[in-house]
Amino acid sequence: MGRSPCCSKVGLKKGPWTPEEDQKLLAYIEQHGHGSWRALPANAGLQRCGKSCRLRWTNYLRPDIKRGKFSLQEEQTIIQLHALLGNRWSAIASHLPKRTDNEIKNHWNTHLKKRLTKMGIDPMTHKPKLDALGSGAGNAKDAANLNHMAQWESARLEAEGRLVRESKLVLVSNPLQHQLGFFGTSRSTTTQLTYNNSTSTAPPPLPCLDVLKAWKRTWTKSTRGNYNSYVNAFSDVMAMDDLESPTSTLNFSDNSFPIQDVAGFDYNTLGALGFNKSPVLTCETSIFKEPEPEERLENSMDLQEMSYGCTDGNAWFVDSFRTSGNDQNVNVTEGLADMFVYNGGDQKSLLAVESCDNGGGGGGSFELENKSYWNGTMNLVNASSSGLPPVF
DNA sequence: AAACCTGGCAACCGCATCTTA
DNA sequence: ATAAGATGCGGTTGCCAGGTT
Numbered sequence: 001m002g003r004s005p006c007c008s009k010v011g012l013k014k015g016p017w018t019p020e021e022d023q024k025l026l027a028y029i030e031q032h033g034h035g036s037w038r039a040l041p042a043n044a045g046l047q048r049c050g051k052s053c054r055l056r057w058t059n060y061l062r063p064d065i066k067r068g069k070f071s072l073q074e075e076q077t078i079i080q081l082h083a084l085l086g087n088r089w090s091a092i093a094s095h096l097p098k099r100t101d102n103e104i105k106n107h108w109n110t111h112l113k114k115r116l117t118k119m120g121i122d123p124m125t126h127k128p129k130l131d132a133l134g135s136g137a138g139n140a141k142d143a144a145n146l147n148h149m150a151q152w153e154s155a156r157l158e159a160e161g162r163l164v165r166e167s168k169l170v171l172v173s174n175p176l177q178h179q180l181g182f183f184g185t186s187r188s189t190t191t192q193l194t195y196n197n198s199t200s201t202a203p204p205p206l207p208c209l210d211v212l213k214a215w216k217r218t219w220t221k222s223t224r225g226n227y228n229s230y231v232n233a234f235s236d237v238m239a240m241d242d243l244e245s246p247t248s249t250l251n252f253s254d255n256s257f258p259i260q261d262v263a264g265f266d267y268n269t270l271g272a273l274g275f276n277k278s279p280v281l282t283c284e285t286s287i288f289k290e291p292e293p294e295e296r297l298e299n300s301m302d303l304q305e306m307s308y309g310c311t312d313g314n315a316w317f318v319d320s321f322r323t324s325g326n327d328q329n330v331n332v333t334e335g336l337a338d339m340f341v342y343n344g345g346d347q348k349s350l351l352a353v354e355s356c357d358n359g360g361g362g363g364g365s366f367e368l369e370n371k372s373y374w375n376g377t378m379n380l381v382n383a384s385s386s387g388l389p390p391v392f
Numbered sequence: 393a394a395a396c397c398t399g400g401c402a403a404c405c406g407c408a409t410c411t412t413a
Numbered sequence: 414a415t416a417a418g419a420t421g422c423g424g425t426t427g428c429c430a431g432g433t434t
Binding site: 014015016017051052055056059060102103106107109110111 | 399400401402403404405
Binding site: 089 | 418419423428429
């Protein structure tokens, strides 16, 4: 496909715009709209290429642009969205009214990235830098916990990004899927939405989450705890899928409740970002049977809500279950599973989401990690459900 | 006061994607 | 179905202002 050169045309001006040029461009667009950008410069009497005009308009002259310092709230929004979306500046910008993608990108590169780095958070993965947090701690168990959490956080970043997209695809017809995760304990200071609760009838089977494939694959292909293998396997799966963009109709409530803090994870960095201290729960699991692919399990053993087998053979997940006392009894098969822990069986009160290693040995243990950081992220993403345009 | 350094930001560039004929 | 053009996007560059030596 050939393409005619744009800004390399002889005689076209480059570089900073003069006030006169701005005025010409503004006046023309106000009167005629931009129409074809390519034709605009000639019509407006500008010695610029259309691309340059478009950029000038979208990043600077547009009347609905907010300029000046980013508020703390805006910065938190950027950080959370970046954790989920990565360098997809236009998508991030769609959640920040009146800010351009270019402005957000610049702010990230010049301010936020450095700030996170200083706080010991890797700005690309949004996970704690283990060397920074672990050094001097003198506590091998804590270090191991951190390592474990960092791994899951990294995986979860990918998984949640994917999940929310998938959720957006199917939720219109499947309101129950709000059970599927990370919505409900939002404490994000940047929540811009109003949430709806909807009731649902019998849920249809849910699609298999590819993240489980990744986990399963990792678990079978690599040594437990081998982070590189884990990441590689995860990337393999993610690379298979396109992440196209749906429109969200997610429904969830915004509950808060006290959560037992049993582990020693240091959440100071998240706290510094404006998030509350995070809870960590521990649970016991019990072995259950291997589900058939695509199988939907009902009312089995401890499960008093619906559970869904994953299409990926061994690995599957529980999307909701009843709690009893302080114990969260769940059924998992060998391998890994997602646990969605709700408060007292109230599916709108999501306590945590966790990926569980059961190892097939029976009575395996796992940790439930905080979701507030990612809840906030997801809440932001789903802000688009309340009228904002889809962003993906 | 001048030279140098650094951070911030507007704008450019090239590629990807979408639209249209 | 395909090619060409138009637009969008993200990475990068380079200018400029302010600070430091």
